[in-house]
Amino acid sequence: MKRFIISVATCVLALNACRDNTGKTGFINERAALPESLKSLTVNQKFTTSAMNKTAGTMSVLYAGKGNLTLVTWKKKGDENWFGANVPDSLLTVEVLHSPYPGSAHVELYNCFDHNGQLMKQDSLAEITRIGYISSLKPSIFP
């Protein structure tokens, strides 16, 4: 009898231990967050488009506002909630193009920040390539 009770108790414990292990809690993606010093570049700025790069394994969002174009780029990772999707992982860069005349090809300033908000040094060729890429992004289509 005693043994029976013990085995029943073990089963109940085991069943409870397994319950809802699959359920995910309402986690917030902390790794993808922008450093405090750069948040104002995206908060209340207008979403323009999104982009990805297959070879680099990155995904980005482009914002426009205050004469700036701001491209936020993350490394991507498999979505733990959906087999079949990738989502932003750690932040890689925040690039800012400042143009005195919105919509014009004239760029006054290019800045690239790392995930800590530190300004990164880049050679001028890389800079020109990035300015060209960011300027080439067209707004997403909305009906």
Next chain:
Amino acid sequence: MNQTKNRSRTYLLRISSVLAVLLIAMQLYHPAINNSKADAEIQAPPEIKAILKNACYDCHSNTTDLRWYDQIAPVYWQVAAHVQTGRKALNFSQWQNMPSADQKAKLWESVNQIIAGAMPLKSYTIIHRQAVLTPAELTVLKAYVSSLAAKSKPGDTSKLKVADNQLKPKKKDLAQKKLPVEMNGIAYLPDYKNWQVISTTDRFDNGTMRVIFGNDIAVKAVKENRTNPWPDGTIFAKVAWDQLEDAKGNITPGAFKQVEYMIKDHQKYASTNGWGFARFKTENLIPYGKTALFAAECINCHRPMKDADFVFTQPIRN
């Protein structure tokens, strides 16, 4: 002493006969589970079909195979109810009646329901142990659906054409038209484009890229860590576009595919777990579904996320 023993024995006997009669009476109510035609059955490699047959067909096909112990009420009543709702939600016997894109989407959803432990139903696998997928079977299924994933090719001219068409000026722009309304009464909310980005996804399962916008209440909830449950008034808008790839592996959004909303109101939408669902498809924003019952499909798919207030998206810390 002997007398008490005798008395309790008669008592037990009486109870068991009442129970026996009850059990027999229960068998009289036996709603039929009809196995009907399976002429549009899923076409898949034999190893895939074997897994689905073994784990899913009892509830999701027209060829339910009841064991003797399934036939006894009250167990039978639960079985019959599961088969009825299961077939309605997903039916491998009528698979080919769905458009090919929907067939693929339902297979991806199936794999995700299995990974989440939501399917096959727990109440079923307790008795039918053989239906639990082995890790090897799950790997085989994952590889199979991955082989069905949308294949993007650089400079896909047909996709480019659809996007270009959407960019052409329209005779009547949306502002002049009446806003479309979903079957459950939720109207299209045009302002979502000005909301904050909550996250973005690369849906390589169906070749789309998505952005999830949140209204002010959603953004504030993220800031204050109040996302489980999300507060009433929260609205998400998830937009999907085609993926356009160039020769360098750069991917940008092409044609607009759809926008989906989730609106939190725990009282108004109590019957759908506190969320009002809506989906508007194509640039013409055609409401999804034929009746208000379309939301059952939304809820079935979101149910494995019940511990995260039914939301798949992990918002980015703001």
